[in-house]
Amino acid sequence: MTASQQLEVDAYVLSASNLSTTSRGYKALRILLEQGNILFWCLGKEDTFQLAKVLVHLRFKYEHVKGGLSVCADSKMNYYYKIMHRKIPAKSLYQENVINSIFEKSKGSNYNWAERQLA
Numbered sequence: 129m130t131a132s133q134q135l136e137v138d139a140y141v142l143s144a145s146n147l148s149t150t151s152r153g154y155k156a157l158r159i160l161l162e163q164g165n166i167l168f169w170c171l172g173k174e175d176t177f178q179l180a181k182v183l184v185h186l187r188f189k190y191e192h193v194k195g196g197l198s199v200c201a202d203s204k205m206n207y208y209y210k211i212m213h214r215k216i217p218a219k220s221l222y223q224e225n226v227i228n229s230i231f232e233k234s235k236g237s238n239y240n241w242a243e244r245q246l247a
Contacts, residue, residue, distance in 0.1 A: 129205045137204045138162070140212055145182055153179060160190075160197060167196035187211060 138161045147154040160166045168176050183190050189203035
């Protein structure tokens, strides 16, 4: 993963968190994303657990380590590919010109399947 992609993930997570840019939570999240970890003594245990709730809401992978929170090794790459750049949804399996029932009349003929079998 390139540095520009990592910065793109950081910016996306910070904007998706809906935290005010002047709040402690925003600054703590920015430190966590830039440094890779944040310790309890920086925020306090309760605020660190609130930050963990924000990360759970954003579906960003992290882990509790002794003394704080840490970003998992491949969490930014997974977030980039799974959350930010999702694949285009597959086309539906429904087709308009296909007869779904043996009793429906086909568009090209006046007879349905059962009448063609008896004819």
